[in-house]
Amino acid sequence: MSYESPIRDLLVTGGKTYSDITREVTRPIENKPSKAWWIGFGLSSIVLAIWIFATTYTMLVGIGAWGLNKTVGWAFDITNFVFWVGIGHAGTLISAVLLLFRQKWRMSINRSAEAMTIFAVLCAASFIISHMGRPWVAYWPIPLPNAFGSLWVNFNSPLVWDVFAISTYFSVSLVFWYVGLIPDIATVRDRATSKARKFWYGFFAMGWNGSTKVWHRYEVISLILAAISTPLVLSVHSIVSMDFATSLVPGWHTTIFPPYFVAGAIFSGFGMVLTLLVVAREVLDYKDYITTEHLDAMSRIVMLTGTLVGLAYITEFFVAAYSGVEYEQYAFINRATGPYWWSYWIMMSCNLLAPQVFWSRWARTTPWFLFVMSIIVNIGMWFERFVIIVTSLHRDFLPSSWTMYAPTIVEFSILLGSFGLFFFFFFLFMKFLPSINMAELKSVVKTKHAIELEKHYTELLNNNHKMPIQTQEMKGDSVHGH
Amino acid sequence: MDTNKVILGIYNDPDHIYDATKKLIHDGYRVRDVYSPFAIHGMDRVLGIKRSNLTVAAFIFAMLGICLALTLQTYTSYFDWPINIGGKPFLHIPTYIPITFELSILCTAFGMVGCFFAVNRMAWGKNADIIDIRVTDDLFVVAIDIIPNKTDIAELSSLLKNNGAIEIREREFED
Numbered sequence: 001m002s003y004e005s006p007i008r009d010l011l012v013t014g015g016k017t018y019s020d021i022t023r024e025v026t027r028p029i030e031n032k033p034s035k036a037w038w039i040g041f042g043l044s045s046i047v048l049a050i051w052i053f054a055t056t057y058t059m060l061v062g063i064g065a066w067g068l069n070k071t072v073g074w075a076f077d078i079t080n081f082v083f084w085v086g087i088g089h090a091g092t093l094i095s096a097v098l099l100l101f102r103q104k105w106r107m108s109i110n111r112s113a114e115a116m117t118i119f120a121v122l123c124a125a126s127f128i129i130s131h132m133g134r135p136w137v138a139y140w141p142i143p144l145p146n147a148f149g150s151l152w153v154n155f156n157s158p159l160v161w162d163v164f165a166i167s168t169y170f171s172v173s174l175v176f177w178y179v180g181l182i183p184d185i186a187t188v189r190d191r192a193t194s195k196a197r198k199f200w201y202g203f204f205a206m207g208w209n210g211s212t213k214v215w216h217r218y219e220v221i222s223l224i225l226a227a228i229s230t231p232l233v234l235s236v237h238s239i240v241s242m243d244f245a246t247s248l249v250p251g252w253h254t255t256i257f258p259p260y261f262v263a264g265a266i267f268s269g270f271g272m273v274l275t276l277l278v279v280a281r282e283v284l285d286y287k288d289y290i291t292t293e294h295l296d297a298m299s300r301i302v303m304l305t306g307t308l309v310g311l312a313y314i315t316e317f318f319v320a321a322y323s324g325v326e327y328e329q330y331a332f333i334n335r336a337t338g339p340y341w342w343s344y345w346i347m348m349s350c351n352l353l354a355p356q357v358f359w360s361r362w363a364r365t366t367p368w369f370l371f372v373m374s375i376i377v378n379i380g381m382w383f384e385r386f387v388i389i390v391t392s393l394h395r396d397f398l399p400s401s402w403t404m405y406a407p408t409i410v411e412f413s414i415l416l417g418s419f420g421l422f423f424f425f426f427f428l429f430m431k432f433l434p435s436i437n438m439a440e441l442k443s444v445v446k447t448k449h450a451i452e453l454e455k456h457y458t459e460l461l462n463n464n465h466k467m468p469i470q471t472q473e474m475k476g477d478s479v480h481g482h
Numbered sequence: 483m484d485t486n487k488v489i490l491g492i493y494n495d496p497d498h499i500y501d502a503t504k505k506l507i508h509d510g511y512r513v514r515d516v517y518s519p520f521a522i523h524g525m526d527r528v529l530g531i532k533r534s535n536l537t538v539a540a541f542i543f544a545m546l547g548i549c550l551a552l553t554l555q556t557y558t559s560y561f562d563w564p565i566n567i568g569g570k571p572f573l574h575i576p577t578y579i580p581i582t583f584e585l586s587i588l589c590t591a592f593g594m595v596g597c598f599f600a601v602n603r604m605a606w607g608k609n610a611d612i613i614d615i616r617v618t619d620d621l622f623v624v625a626i627d628i629i630p631n632k633t634d635i636a637e638l639s640s641l642l643k644n645n646g647a648i649e650i651r652e653r654e655f656e657d
Binding site: 017018019022143151152153154155156158160161164165168171172175176179182183186187189190191202203204205206207208209210211212213214215216217218219220221224225228229231232235239242438439440442443 | 515516517518519520521522523525526529531533534536537540544554555558559562563565567570574577578580581583584585587588590591592594595598599601602603604605606607608609610611612613615616617618619620
């Protein structure tokens with residue numbers, strides 16, 4: 001007996017029809033929120049209040065509320081900024097890069113990953129504003145004529161590039177997300193029973209009517225948006241890395257930074273996507289849409305990028321040794337064995353070693369284990385930025401200015417509070433917008449007609465074989481991800 | 483258009499409506515449009531929709547973004563108020579690359595999506611002319627123009643039925 005296995009497992013399980021998808025994805029929007037949602041939303045609102053309080057305090061008192069000193073001028077603020085920007089990289093990567101590579105498993109997760117991107121970039125931007133010390137002149141990095149208070153900005157500075165990169169990334173991601181949402185908003189509009197819902201979803205659906213002409217243009221712009229977003233994703237974190245790489249600080253002045261930061265960003269972004277989706281599929285009961293195969297695919301990317309990041313850590317060490325530059329060598333030895341050795345080894349174990357468990361299929365498909373792993377990845381990537389920023393700064397060229405850095409309660413509160421900011425928006429998103437791209441998902445659900453055809457051809461094939469081929473039983477309207 | 487009456491053939495399977503539309507066009511009926519909850523692969527070719535010029539718009543906006551960025555950077559740092567920062571050159575094209583790249587992407591995205599909304603006549607708050615409310619859920623609708631004294635409605639209906647239509651209706655357009 002021979003056995004013909006499907007090339008890929010089903011993208012959507014449970015034999016969903018088109019109307020099943022519509023009904024189940026719009027369920028959280030059309031019904032009163034569940035208890036779990038209220039608990040999550042309530043908790044994140046409380047944490048958001050901490051953020052508001054700590055940020056306001058910083059703005060009133062000034063940067064003196066933080067543990068910074070003359071030697072360590074960047075610490076928690078920029079660590080958190082790079083951490084959040086990094087998390088913001090998975091969304092566009094999933095939608096754009098995986099679209100170009102025709103990875104259909106992206107369809108169940110791209111919507112929530114894009115939402116995550118937008119909220120994460122908002123959090124990142126909040127750190128940029130608050131670390132300025134004088135947030136009321138936050139418009140100075142924008143090129144404005146000299147009469148507005150500052151001189152023209154210095155276009156040679158990576159910090160100015162960063163302003164352009166982050167704001168472009170935020171607005172293009174927002175456009176990409178919104179364009180993808182329009183057909184689904186129209187679906188909610190057409191099912192709406194209440195007046196308010198009819199009005200608001202009707203307002204944002206922009207008169208969408210599902211005409212083939214519109215769909216044709218829609219597919220054209222989706223492809224181009226994906227094509228321009230792909231280099232955009234890579235450019236944004238490269239530019240963030242240049243904030244460090246173009247300086248002369250040992251430990252920062254490294255040409256490996258752009259690819260190393262991009263790999264790290266994808267790694268941490270997928271870590272956060274896993275954290276969110278493992279929980280969301282349980283709470284919203286989306287296990288048929290976000291299957292263990294999706295988790296498997298994401299874990300593979302986590303493992304790959306984690307190993308890439310680990311390779312970058314080792315390469316940095318090698319290059320420092322090989323360069324023969326004393327300062328560079330000291331910076332790296334100090335990282336691994338100096339006063340902040342523990343943060344270095346947290347980074348190494350969380351980012352390089354821990355993801356190696358994903359060689360095992362059990363680890364890739366067990367939700368509770370994945371949740372634990374995703375938290376480890378998040379912690380590891382936060383420490384990576386802490387290690388890069390603080391250990392490189394705290395012992396500079398002049399031993400008399402060597403010092404230590406310790407965060408204050410205000411900095412801790414802002415870090416904690418930024419999670420509140422992030423989850424506050426994410427919970428609102430889950431309540432008010434379809435968190436799975438219905439229109440795209442419907443296009444990969446196999447129709448009855450196609451299933452009949454497939455059965456027919458299988459029979460034909462079996463009749464021509466002496467040994468019959470046993471195919472896997474088709475489950476209703478399910479899908480193969482060929 | 484000399485007619486504003488249409489026959490709607492409603493289907494629940496994208497493959498059926500694809501075959502039906504192909505047949506309708508082959509038989510010389512004037513298919514106004516096909517409405518669906520998602521893009522049906524190849525339907526645009528069946529309806530003879532020309533490849534959209536939005537790609538050209540995207541290219542033009544990208545070029546516009548590049549020009550805008552280069553003009554801004556050279557004007558401010560070379561012509562208007564050159565600032566000596568560590569003796570670095572005032573006109574230093576390589577350091578202009580990142581911002582030029584970002585602005586070209588920004589212009590492409592916003593320009594192209596703006597054009598997309600304009601050609602589709604889409605705007606915030608616009609009332610949708612929905613052909614059938616279930617078209618954003620699970621049904622597929624083909625709209626065929628009725629040409630007075632020419633279209634044989636009975637024949638058309640049977641053609642639609644034979645291809646798997648679950649419902650057939652008549653409808654008038656306001657325009």
